[in-house]
Amino acid sequence: MLPTDLIRAHRTKEKILPDYAREEYIGLAKTLVTVYKEHIDKPRATLSEALQDCEELGYDFKLVRGLTEVLNSCSIFGIRSILPALPVRKALFEEAAKYPVKSEADRQKILSEVATRFKVNQKDLEESMYADLLEEQQLIDFKAPEPEVLYQRYNFALIISLLTYATRLSVSFIGKDNKIEDLSENLATPKIALGKITQITFELKPTKQVSTRGSKIEDIITKILLKNDWKISADVSYPPRYKVPRLLELEKNLHGKLLKEDPVEEELVIEVRPSQKKSKFGEIIFIEETANKQGITDRELLKQIQAEKIKYVDLGGILIHPSKLESIKNDLTEAEDDDLKNYRRILKSHGCKNPIMLLEALNYIIEPTGEKGRVKVYSLRKN
Secondary structure, three states, X not given: OOOHHHOOEEEOOOEEEEOOOOHHHHHHHHHHHHHHHHOXXXXXXXXXXXXXXXXXXXXXXXXXXXXHHHHHOOEEEEOOOOOOHHHHHHHHXXXXXXXXXXXXXXXXXXXXXXXXXXXXXXXXXXXXXXXXXXXXXXXXXXXXXXXXXXXXXXXXXXXXXXXXXXXXXXXXXXXXXXXXXXXXXXXXXXXXXXXXXXXXXXXXXXXXXXXXXXXXXXXXXXXXXXXXXXXXXXXXXXXXXXXXXEEEEEEHHHHHHHOOOOOHHHHHHHHOOOOOOOOOOOOEEEHHHHHHHHOOOHHHHHHXXXXXXXXXXXXXXXXXOXXXXXXXXXXXXXXXXXXXXXXXXXXXXOOOOOHHHHHHHOOEEEXXXXXXXXXXXXXXXXX
């Protein structure tokens, strides 16, 4: 689904009409795909600058950013460095604190001493120092969709975003499907009418947990799009400031070729099957802390982890299993308020023993307030 501020739709007296990406935007789609291809192995910051230039091409900036959101789901960003960044920074700052750094020669001396300690050259050490910063992450892989598929997936994301603001949602299709009925139970208590045509209707209340509802609706609609002669209708209260909803109607004959479900979720489901091999170090690994407990160096620990052949996301000093990271991000998004206590509780429920370090790695800011015992948490960026 798209972020709320990127939804493109307009209201009439009776309906809400999505502003779909259509054939006339093929040129923009091709341009954006080319930009991503040209920035493989380059930092995220460089890619972001190029994408900002694309917003000057005369298209609605919401459309450009929305297509970019879809392309980000086709991308893998990662840290490419010899060493984890946090231990490197810590070592450099500790070394620099021993005596004043007044010249380039002093700087080079510090780099040389720390590089020797880590048994790497200075170039690798410097590249590792800030490799964990978001803007320094590199585009490691990009699965380029065809331009037509890109705008179809954009339209799908747009529809899911609008349906999260539905107060009533009704779907129908020919035949019967137990899987769709099961998924419907996850969203709300549905009214199901069975026959030659199955019709499932939901009465929904407004919610602040938009991403959670969106994921449940996406699961249902993804299955619906595979059916014959499907229809979707919903009373949608978007923008939220409007209390009177408008009707959103979709059917296969008119809209089927405009929409294509995003396959990313299916891939994630495959990756997180319980039968997968588990690491002896757990799903969240704090490198320095774990290495100290094992009585080994960080490098030796990383070699042992690599030998297990289990994929992790590197957050800079922290390795975390992709499925665990996705689960944590979703739960943090739904935190009741910005009090640090709520974030601690959420992370501890996931078995995280160092909530502060993980929050900072996920680009959250932790800041004391004037109130006694109250610490607020801010997100620098939507995760």
